[in-house]
Amino acid sequence: MIKNIYGNRHIVLWGIFLLALLVRCYGLSEQPPTDDEVGAASAATNYMSHGLFGQVMWYHPPLRNIVVFISGKIFGGYSAWGLRSGSIIFGSLAVLLLGYLVYGLFGKRLAAYLAAFFLCIDPLHISLSREAFQETTTSFFIVAGVLAAYHGIRKDNVFLAYLSGALFGIASASKWNGLFPWAVSAAAYYAAPWLLNGMEGRRKPFFRSLTVLSAYAAVPLICYIAVYVPWLLRGYSMEEFVKFQLWLVKHQYFYKGTPYTEDILSHSAYQWFLWPVAWVDFVFHQGKAYLNIAFGNYPVWVLTLPALYFAIREWFKSRSFELGYVILMFSASYLPLVFTTRAIWVFIATPVILFAFTLSAYAISALLDNKKISLKFLAIYLFLAVVFSAVMYPMATFGALEYSWMKPIAEIYSPHK
Numbered sequence: 001m002i003k004n005i006y007g008n009r010h011i012v013l014w015g016i017f018l019l020a021l022l023v024r025c026y027g028l029s030e031q032p033p034t035d036d037e038v039g040a041a042s043a044a045t046n047y048m049s050h051g052l053f054g055q056v057m058w059y060h061p062p063l064r065n066i067v068v069f070i071s072g073k074i075f076g077g078y079s080a081w082g083l084r085s086g087s088i089i090f091g092s093l094a095v096l097l098l099g100y101l102v103y104g105l106f107g108k109r110l111a112a113y114l115a116a117f118f119l120c121i122d123p124l125h126i127s128l129s130r131e132a133f134q135e136t137t138t139s140f141f142i143v144a145g146v147l148a149a150y151h152g153i154r155k156d157n158v159f160l161a162y163l164s165g166a167l168f169g170i171a172s173a174s175k176w177n178g179l180f181p182w183a184v185s186a187a188a189y190y191a192a193p194w195l196l197n198g199m200e201g202r203r204k205p206f207f208r209s210l211t212v213l214s215a216y217a218a219v220p221l222i223c224y225i226a227v228y229v230p231w232l233l234r235g236y237s238m239e240e241f242v243k244f245q246l247w248l249v250k251h252q253y254f255y256k257g258t259p260y261t262e263d264i265l266s267h268s269a270y271q272w273f274l275w276p277v278a279w280v281d282f283v284f285h286q287g288k289a290y291l292n293i294a295f296g297n298y299p300v301w302v303l304t305l306p307a308l309y310f311a312i313r314e315w316f317k318s319r320s321f322e323l324g325y326v327i328l329m330f331s332a333s334y335l336p337l338v339f340t341t342r343a344i345w346v347f348i349a350t351p352v353i354l355f356a357f358t359l360s361a362y363a364i365s366a367l368l369d370n371k372k373i374s375l376k377f378l379a380i381y382l383f384l385a386v387v388f389s390a391v392m393y394p395m396a397t398f399g400a401l402e403y404s405w406m407k408p409i410a411e412i413y414s415p416h417k
Contacts, residue, residue, distance in 0.1 A: 006109070007109070009099075009103055009109050009112060009113075012099075012109070012113055013096055013099040013100060013103075013112065013113070013116055014096065016095060016096070016099060016113070016116045016117055016120050017092055017093070017095055017096040017116075017120075019120055020091070020092040020095040020096075020119070020120040021088070021092040023120070023121070023126055023393070024088045024091055024092055024126055024129045024130055025088060026397075027397060028080050028081065028084060028088070028130060029079075029080045029081070031080060031130060031397060031398050032283045032285035032286075032288075032290050032398060033080070033083065033283070033285070034131065034281050034283050035283075036056050036057070036131075036132075036133070037083055037084075037131060037132045037133075039054060039055050039056030040054070040056050040057075040064065040065075040068055040083070040132045040133070041068065041072065041078040041083060041132070042054055042055070042056075043055065043056050043057075043058070043065055043068075044064075044065040044066075044068035044069040044072065044078075045069065045072075047062055047065035047066075047069070047230055047231070048065060048066065048069040048230055050230075050234075051230040051231045051232075051233055051234040052231075052234075053231070057133075057134075059248055059251050059252065059255070060134060060174075060175055060176075061172065061173045061174060061175065061176070061224070061227060061228075062173075062227055062228065062230075062231070063134065063137065063170065063173045063174040063227050064132075064133060064134040064137065064174065066227065067086035067087075067090075067134075067137055068083060068086060068132050070086070071083065071084070071085045071086040071132075083132040084130055084131060084132050086132075086137060087128070087129050087130065087131060087132060087133065087135075087136050087137060088129050088130065090129075090136050090137045090139075090140035090141075091125060091126075091128070091129030091136030091139070091140070092129070093140055094119065094136060094139045094140040094143050094354070095116050095119045095120045096116065097140070097143045097144055097147055098115050098116050098119050098143050098354055098357070098358070099112045099113065099115060099116030100112070100147060101115075101143055101146060101147045101150070101358070102115040102116070102358050102361055102362070104147065104150060104151060105150060105322040105325070105326065105358070106322060106362055106365070108362075108365045108369075110361075110364075110365045110368065111358075111361040111362050111364070111365035112361070113361075114357075114360070114361035114364055114365065115357045115358050115360075115361035117382075118297070118300045118357040118360065118361065118385070119353070119354070119357055121297060121385065121386060121389040122296060122297045122300065122353065122357075122389070123294055123295055123296065123297060123389055123392035123393060123395070123396040124279065124294045124295060124296045124297075124346065124347070124349070124350070124353075124396070125139075125350060125353070126294075126393070126396055126397070127279070127292060127294035127396040127397065128279075128294070128347055128350060130397065131281075134174045134175050135175070135347055135348075135350045136350060137174045138171055138174040138175040138177055138178060138350065138351055139350045139351050139354060141167050141168070141170045141171035141174060141178065142167075142168070142171045142177065142178055142181050142351050142354065143354050144167045145164045145165075145167035145168040145171055145178070145181060145182065145185065146164070146181055146185065146329065146354075147164075148160045148161075148163045148164035148167060149161070149164035149168075149181075149185035149188070149189065150185075150322075150325065152164055152189065153188055153189050153192045153196075154196075156192075156199065156202060158211060158215070161189055161211065161215040161216070162214075162215045162219055164185060164215070164216075165182075165186075165215040165216045165217075165219040165220045165223075166219050166220065166223050168181065168182035168185065168216070168220050169182075169219060169220030169221065169222065169223030169224045170223050170224075170227075172220065172224055173223060173224045173226075173227035175351075176252070177333065177348070177351040177352075178351075180329075180332040180333045180336065180351075181329055181332065181333060181351075182216065182220060183332065184325075184328050184329055184332045185216065186212055186216035186217075188325055188328075189208075189211075189212060189215070189216065190208055190209070190212045192321075193208070195321050196321055225241070228241065252342075253342060254342065255342055255343075256342075256343065257343060257345070260415055261343070261345060262343060264280075264413065265278070265279070265280060265345060265346075265413075266278075266345075266346065267343035267344055267345050268338075268343075268344065269334065269337040269338045269340075269344045269348075269349070270338050272296065272301065272346055272349050272352075273301050273302060273304040273305050273356065274302075274305075275298075276295050276296070276298045276301075277295070277296070277346045278293050278294060278295045278346065278413060279293075279294045279345060279346050279347040280292060280293050280294070280413045280415075281398070282415040283398065289401055290398040290399075290400075290401065291395075291398070291400040291401045291410055291413070291414075291415075292395070292396065292397070292398045292400060293395040293396070293400045293409060293410065293413055294347075294392075294395070294396040295392050295395070295396070296346065296349065296353070297385055297388055297389050297392070298388060299381070299384050299385045299388050300357065300360060300385055301353070301356070303360040303363070303364075304356040304359065304360060306363070307356075307359040307360040307362070307363040307364075308327070308330065308359055310359075310363045310366070310367075311323055311326065311327055311359050311362060311363065312327060314366065315327060323362070326355055326358050326359060326362070327359070329355045330352070330355035330356060330358075330359060333351055333352045333354075333355060334352045334355075334356075337352070364378065394406070395409070400413075
C-alpha cells in the first residue's frame with residue numbers, strides 16, 4: 001500500500017500541501033499583529049477605496065493591498081485570518097506547484113517530493129506565510145509562471161506562453177523579484193527551437209519574436225498596470241505612471257531599513273546558503289512581548305551551493321535543457337541580490353529558495369539513483385531537517401520568548417541591543 005501511495009504523485013504532493021497548510025494555520029489566531037500588518041490593513045482599504053498608497057511598503061507594487069482587501073472581505077474584517085489568509089493560501093499552494101514543477105522538469109517523483117517537502121517545512125517560508133505581506137504571494141505566482149512557461153516551451157503551446165506571461169506580470173506586480181524568472185522564461189521560449197530536438201521547424205525568428213513580445217512583454221505589462229488601476233483612476237496619466245516607476249527604481253536602489261535591521265540583522269545575500277541567517281519581528285501586544293525569529297532550514301539551505309555545482313557538472317555532461325533552465329532560474333534570481341550594493345535581508349530569499357530547493361532535490365535524487373548515497377543516509381538527513389524545522393517552529397511563529405532554552409538565541413536578536 002505504501003508503495004502504491006508513493007507511486008501516485010498526486011496523493012503525495014497533495015498530502016504535502018495539506019501538511020503545509022496545517023503548519024501555516026496552526027495557532028494563527030493567537031499570533032499578534034505586527035505594526036506593519038496593522039498598516040497593511042489600513043493601506044489595503046485606502047488603496048481599494050480611494051486609490052491612495054498606505055504608510056506601509058508603498059514603494060512596492062500594490063498587489064498586496066488587493067490580496068489583503070479581498071481576504072478581509074471574505075473573513076468579515078481584518079482579523080488574524082482576514083489579514084493573513086491570502087499569504088497562507090498562496091504560500092501553501094506554492095508548495096504544491098513546486099512539486100509539480102520539479103516532476104515536470106525531471107520526471108522524478110523523489111525529486112518532486114523532496115522539493116515540495118523542503119518548502120513545506122522551511123521555517124522562514126512558514127513565518128512569512130503567516131504574515132500579511134507579499135513574499136509568499138510573489139513566490140506562488142513565480143512558480144506558477146515557471147510551471148506554465150516550461151510546459152508552454154515543451155509543448156510549443158502558445159496559450160501557456162501567454163498564461164505564463166500573465167502570471168509573471170502578476171508576480172512582478174507583487175514584488176519585482178518576478179522580473180528575473182520572467183526574463184529567463186522569455187529568453188528560453190525564444191531559443192527553444194535551437195535548443196530542443198524536434199522543434200527545428202519552429203525556427204522562424206520574426207514570428208517567434210512577435211510571440212515573445214506579445215506573450216512576454218505586452219501581456220505581463222498589461223497585468224502589471226492593471227494592479228495600479230485604483231491609483232490611475234485618481235486622474236494620473238500613463239506618463240506619470242512611467243515617471244513614478246522610474247522614481248521607485250531609484251528609491252529601491254537607495255533604500256535603507258531601520259537602524260535595528262541595518263545594524264543587527266545580516267543583510268547580505270551571499271550569506272544565505274553559507275550559515276544561518278534570520279529575519280526578526282518584535283511585537284508588544286496587550287501587555288506582552290513577542291519575538292519572532294525566522295531562520296531558513298539550515299540543513300536544506302546549506303546544500304544549495306554544492307547542489308548548484310553538481311547540477312552544472314551534470315549539465316556539461318548531458319546539456320539537458322531542463323537542468324540548464326533551473327540553473328539559469330536560480331542564478332538570475334539570486335545573483336542580482338548578491339551583487340547589489342544596498343542591504344538585502346533574508347525574507348527576500350523566498351523566490352530564490354524555490355530554485356535552490358529544486359537544485360537540491362534534483363541532486364539528492366540523482367545521487368540516490370547512482371547509488372552514491374543510500375536510503376538510510378537520506379532518511380537520517382530528512383530526520384535532521386525535520387528536527388531543525390520543529391525546533392525553529394516556535395521561534396518562527398512569535399514564540400521565541402516562550403521557552404527558556406530559546407533565551408540565548410532571543411538575546412542575540414533583542415530589539416533593545
